[in-house]
Amino acid sequence: MPNASDQSFPFPILIGDIGGTNARFALLTDAYGEPRQLEPIRTGDFATIEEAMQKSILDKTSVQPRSAILAVAGPIKGDEIPLTNAHWVIRPKDMLASLGLEDVLIINDFEAQALAIAAPADQDVVQIGGGAVRPFNSRVVLGPGTGLGVAGLVYAQHSWIPVPGEGGHVDLGPRTERDFEIWPFLEPIEGRMAGEQILCGRGIMNLYRAVCAANGEAAVLADQAAVTTSALSGADAAAVETVSLFATYLGRVAGDMALIFMARGGVFLAGGISQKILPALMKPEFRAAFEDKAPHSALMRTIPTFAVIHPMAALSGLAAFARTPRDFGVAMEGRRWRR
Ligand SMILES: Nc1ncnc2c1ncn2[C@@H]1O[C@H](COP(=O)(O)OP(=O)(O)OP(=O)(O)O)[C@@H](O)[C@H]1O
Structure with a gap:
């Protein structure tokens, strides 16, 4: 020791x-x-x-x-x-x-991101939907950015223990009728759809192109920033649907991670993209998908979800x-x- x-x-x-x-x-x-x-x-x-x-x-x-x-x-x-x-x-x-x-x-x-969610200041997070933090219960952080980082944070023996992993690479499957229309047009990785094929910067473009292809339209927007900007302003219907689906799929994966860690201490969205699309994450889709986890929907409604808005969250975790x-x-x- x-x-x-x-x-x-x-x-x-x-x-x-x-x-x-x-x-x-x-x-x-x-x-x-x-x-x-x-x-x-x-x-x-x-x-x-x-x-x-x-x-x-x-x-x-x-x-x-x-x-x-x-x-x-x-x-x-x-x-x-x-x-x-x-x-x-x-x-x-x-x-x-x-x-x-x-x-x-x-x-x-992502270990550093996990350290940052042990005790975030009130002004560094925004709650999305209902639920309340249970002190000393496990937490999860997901960060859509260049990739999709995921880590758990578990409390044991008087300390917070970060649990980094490769959770961004879990399978993501179609569930709704619309998903089944879009899925054939998504670019897989070695034959499968991993979370990170959609829930990251280049994933936004993958999803946007698939939405356009499913509609039989040309994809006119050049990059992910153009897609999220056009979605938030409402200027482009395919971009609006792309970001709405992005929020839904992020909610599904966040819910899965909450179930895996029994994260009654909260699920936190870090990464550059969460902050950039915060108004879209505050709409009903993200939280509805997060809670839609039969037979555990009642449990999911009690688990709070937050967007981390601290501009340098990883540094604050390292400092702590x-x-x-x-x-x-x-x-x-x-x-x-x-x-
Ligand atoms: N306005 C935007 N809308 C959507 N995606 C964006 C936007 N601006 C940047 N991105 C994408 O976000 C990703 C970068 O995310 P983030 O800022 O979290 O970086 P990171 O993964 O932490 O890496 P680094 O710290 O090196 O930048 C890139 O894929 C980038 O294209």
């Missing part, structure tokens, strides 16, 4: 959320202060993460971090961690050697963990490097 000093990180701590497109950092100087947010950087602008951290953080502050806790989108195995959607390879041993750090922990990006690691059951074996 590790002792308390093994679990904590020496301050100042640099926390970072390294996405496929953007990397966001903040500095935490002690356990009580607010994290000082740094200017976000684009991963494409720097050849390596060490160069990005040196030039855009360390050269611009007099605070020398002693630890770094970074959340990355990609599998964490061994001493070389490639990012899923970017060219950087994270080499924690190089970071220790070249950036003057003593302690580096790398976790999964960095302050008091012992409140969280984050496995560090094979993911922590120390000098």
Whole structure:
């Protein structure tokens, strides 16, 4: 059993959320202060993460971090961690050697999102529909963004334990008559429809093209931002239906995840897209699909659903963990490097 000093990180701590497109950092100087947010950087602008951290953080502050806790989108195995959607390879041993750090922990990006939903501030979430949080019950976070991330958060032995997985890749099948009209036109992955084929940025386009094809119309909108913008303004009927179906399918998968984790502590929608289509998620479709889980609809009505509107939710989760690691059951074996 590790002792308390093994679990904590020496301050100042640099926390970072390294996405496929953007990397966001903040500095935490002690356990009580607010994290000082740094200017976000684009991963494409720097050849390596060490160069990005040196030039855009360390050269611009007099605070020398002693630890770094970074959340990355990609599998964490061994001493070389490639990012899923970017060219950087994270080499924690190089970071220790070249950036003057003593302690580096790398976790999964959706683990960080799960840490953020342990105790979100009221102003950081918006409730969609009814239900109420049951304290210390399991929670789930789903994030439609570049992909569809999913993680659970389970309370046990006085700590919140994030449970990252590949929940975005569950099967998604047709249920309504309209679904059966649209499904033949959806692009599958190796012959099957996974959640992530629809419930992410490129998935919006997949769904939009299928809706247009089912209607026998040309797909005229160029990208997912055009589809969601035209849907929210009501300017394009196929876009309106696309976003309505997106909300329905997200509700179905969110409901499935709630059932798997018995998430009476709440289901949270993170990811860039949830914030961008919030008015559509507040309409009846998302919540109706979430609750439509016979024989458990009565149970589902009691489970609250929220959109996370904190612009840097993963960083807030990392900050909570960095302050008091012992409140969280984050496995560090094979993911922590120390000098
Ligand atoms: N207005 C919009 N409507 C719908 N989708 C959008 C919109 N703007 C961006 N997207 C899509 O959202 C996805 C990016 O989501 P998100 O901002 O959550 O990024 P991410 O997965 O966290 O990765 P990163 O942090 O690297 O950006 C992309 O597929 C992008 O095309």
